Amino acid sequence: MNKKLSLKNTGTFLVFGGPSIFAFTAVVIIPFIVGLYLTFTNWDVRTGDSSLIGFGNYLEVFRDKVFLSQLWFTLKYVFFTVVIANVFAFFIALALTRGGKGEQWLRTGFFTPNLVGGIVLGYLWQTLFSQVLPYLGNKYGWDLFQTSWLTDTGTAFWALIIATAWQLVGYLMIIYIAGFTGVPGDVLEAASIDGAGRYAVIRRIILPLTVPAIVICIFISLSRSFLTYDINLALTKGGPFNSTELATYHIVQKAFLSNQYGVGQAEAVVLFAVVAIIALTQSYLLKKLEVES
Amino acid sequence: MNGNQRILSGLKTGLLYLLLFAFLTPFLLIIMNSFKTTQQFFESPLSLPTTIDFKNYASAFENMDFMQGFMNSLIITGISVFVIIIFSAMTGYLFVRYKWKVNSILFFLMLASMALPFQVLMIPMVMLYGNMGLLNTKLTLLFMYLGFGVPFGVFTFHGFIKGIPYELEESAFIEGSSTLRTFFSIVLPLLRPVFVTLLVLDVLWIWNDYLLPSLVLLSPNQKTLPLSTYTFFSSYSVDYAPLMAGLIMTIIPVLVIYLFLQKQIIKGITEGALK
Numbered sequence: 001m002n003k004k005l006s007l008k009n010t011g012t013f014l015v016f017g018g019p020s021i022f023a024f025t026a027v028v029i030i031p032f033i034v035g036l037y038l039t040f041t042n043w044d045v046r047t048g049d050s051s052l053i054g055f056g057n058y059l060e061v062f063r064d065k066v067f068l069s070q071l072w073f074t075l076k077y078v079f080f081t082v083v084i085a086n087v088f089a090f091f092i093a094l095a096l097t098r099g100g101k102g103e104q105w106l107r108t109g110f111f112t113p114n115l116v117g118g119i120v121l122g123y124l125w126q127t128l129f130s131q132v133l134p135y136l137g138n139k140y141g142w143d144l145f146q147t148s149w150l151t152d153t154g155t156a157f158w159a160l161i162i163a164t165a166w167q168l169v170g171y172l173m174i175i176y177i178a179g180f181t182g183v184p185g186d187v188l189e190a191a192s193i194d195g196a197g198r199y200a201v202i203r204r205i206i207l208p209l210t211v212p213a214i215v216i217c218i219f220i221s222l223s224r225s226f227l228t229y230d231i232n233l234a235l236t237k238g239g240p241f242n243s244t245e246l247a248t249y250h251i252v253q254k255a256f257l258s259n260q261y262g263v264g265q266a267e268a269v270v271l272f273a274v275v276a277i278i279a280l281t282q283s284y285l286l287k288k289l290e291v292e293s
Numbered sequence: 294m295n296g297n298q299r300i301l302s303g304l305k306t307g308l309l310y311l312l313l314f315a316f317l318t319p320f321l322l323i324i325m326n327s328f329k330t331t332q333q334f335f336e337s338p339l340s341l342p343t344t345i346d347f348k349n350y351a352s353a354f355e356n357m358d359f360m361q362g363f364m365n366s367l368i369i370t371g372i373s374v375f376v377i378i379i380f381s382a383m384t385g386y387l388f389v390r391y392k393w394k395v396n397s398i399l400f401f402l403m404l405a406s407m408a409l410p411f412q413v414l415m416i417p418m419v420m421l422y423g424n425m426g427l428l429n430t431k432l433t434l435l436f437m438y439l440g441f442g443v444p445f446g447v448f449t450f451h452g453f454i455k456g457i458p459y460e461l462e463e464s465a466f467i468e469g470s471s472t473l474r475t476f477f478s479i480v481l482p483l484l485r486p487v488f489v490t491l492l493v494l495d496v497l498w499i500w501n502d503y504l505l506p507s508l509v510l511l512s513p514n515q516k517t518l519p520l521s522t523y524t525f526f527s528s529y530s531v532d533y534a535p536l537m538a539g540l541i542m543t544i545i546p547v548l549v550i551y552l553f554l555q556k557q558i559i560k561g562i563t564e565g566a567l568k
Contacts, residue, residue, distance in 0.1 A: 009391075095305070
C-alpha cells in the first residue's frame with residue numbers, strides 16, 4: 001500500500017505514530033542533540049550561565065588523570081567480566097543442550113540472578129564479601145578471606161567482577177543454548193562417526209557454527225558491563241577512596257554531585273565512543289570466522 | 294545406552310546440580326540468615342536458623358516502607374509496559390503499512406538509537422526536564438520509559454507485522470472498517486507472541502531499574518522498590534538481619550512472576566537477543 005502522506009491521512013500518522021514518536025523525540029533525540037551541544041559549553045547549574053568553549057571540556061577529560069585511570073580500571077573490569085562470564089556461560093550451555101534429564105530446571109536455576117536488579121544484587125554480594133567470607137577466613141585461617149574484599153582496591157576489583165559475571169552467566173547461557181540448538185545434528189553425528197573427539201567437535205564444529213551467538217553474547221556483555229552502575233553503587237560505593245569507581249559511576253558523581261554537567265557529558269560521549277569502537281571491532285573480527293554449516 | 298553410559302550421564306547430571314547449588318549459594322545464605330538475629334548471623338553465618346520467625350521481615354517491611362515502594366514500582370512498571378507495548382505496536386504497524394519517507398527516516402533513527410547508551414542521554418535529560426520543572430512526578434518517569442522503550446518495541450513489532458499478509462486487512466477495509474478499527478480487531482490479536490516477549494523484557498528492565506528513577510524521583514513517597522532498598526541499606530548498614538529480609542522481600546515479587554512465566558521469559562530473552 002503506497003498512499004501518499006496527505007492531509008487526509010495525517011490523522012492516521014498522528015494517531016498511530018503520535019505518542020511514541022513524541023516520546024522518542026523528547027526523551028532520546030532532543031537530549032542527544034542538547035547533550036552534544038552541552039559538551040562544548042561551560043554551563044553552570046547554579047547561575048545558569050553558559051557560553052561556548054569549544055573543545056575545552058574534552059581537553060579536560062583527557063587531562064583528568066582520575067577519569068583516565070578510572071577508564072582504565074573500567075576497561076580491565078570489562079575485559080575480565082566479559083571473558084569470565086562468556087567462558088562459563090558457554091560451557092554451562094554446552095552441558096545443558098544435550099537433552100538430559102532436568103535440563104529445564106537447571107536452565108531455570110542458572111538464570112535466576114537475572115531476576116534481581118543491580119542494587120539488590122550488589123547488596124547481596126556486599127553482605128557476603130564483608131561478613132560471610134571474612135568469617136570463613138578467620139575460622140579456618142584462610143588468609144585470602146580474613147579481611148573484607150571490599151576494603152582493598154585489588155580484591156574489590158575482583159568482587160565487582162564476580163558479582164557482575166554471576167548475573168551475566170545465566171543470561172548469556174540462554175543465548176548460547178539457542179545458538180547450540182541451531183547446530184545441525186547430522187553434522188555432529190557425522191563427526192562422531194568419523195571418530196572426532198569431544199574437544200575436536202567443540203573446536204572444529206560447534207565454535208565456528210555458533211559465531212553469531214558468540215558475537216551477540218560478547219556484544220551484550222560488553223555493553224552491559226561498560227554501563228555498570230548500580231552494582232558498583234551497592235557493592236563498593238566507589239570505595240575504598242574512590243579507587244573502584246567505574247566510568248558510569250564517575251560520570252554520575254561528576255555531573256550530579258559536583259555539578260560539572262559539561263565535563264560529565266563529555267566523559268559520557270568519550271565512554272560511548274570507546275564502547276562503540278570496541279563493540280564494532282569485536283563483531284567485525286569475529287564475523288570473519290563465521291562459516292556456513 | 295548401556296549401563297556404563299547411564300552411570301556416566303547420571304554422574305554428569307549430578308555434577309551439574311552440584312554446580313547449580315554452588316551457584317545459588319549466595320541466595321541460600323541470605324535466606325537462611327534472614328531468619329536469625331544479627332548477633333547469630335555474625336557468630337555463625339553458615340549454620341541453619343534454629344527457629345523460623347518472621348520478625349526481621351516485619352521490621353524490614355515497616356522500615357523500608359515496603360508497601361509504598363512496591364505500589365510505586367507496580368504502578369510505574371505496569372503502566373509503562375502497557376503503554377510501550379500498545380504504542381509500539383501501532384507505530385510498528387504504521388511503519389510497515391505506510392511507506393512514507395518520514396516513516397523510514399523515523400524508523401532508521403529508532404534503530405540507530407538502540408546503540409546509544411543511557412549515559413549519553415541522562416545528563417541533558419535531567420537538565421532539560423529539571424529546567425521545565427517536570428522532575429519528581431511519576432508521569433515524567435512513565436513518559437521517559439515510553440521514549441526509551443519505543444525503539445525496541447517498534448523494531449520487534451515491525452519485524453513481526455511484515456510477515457502478516459495484507460489481504461486480511463484489505464477485506465476489512467473493503468467492508469468499510471476504519472484503519473484504527475482494523476488494527477485493533479484484526480492486527481492486534483495476531484501480535485500476541487510479540488506481546489509476551491516485550492512484556493517479559495520490559496518488566497525485568499523497568500522493575501529492576503535504579504539509575505533513571507533515582508534521577509527523576511526525588512521525594513521519599515515516590516520511591517520505587519530499588520530506591521527503597523538503597524535507602525534502607527544506607528541507613529541500616531550494621532543491622533544485617535532485617536537487611537537480608539529486605540533483600541528477600543524485594544526479590545520475591547519477580548520470583549513469583551518467574552515461576553509462572555519461566556518458559557516465556559527464557560523464550561523472550563532468546564528472541565530479544567537474536568533480533
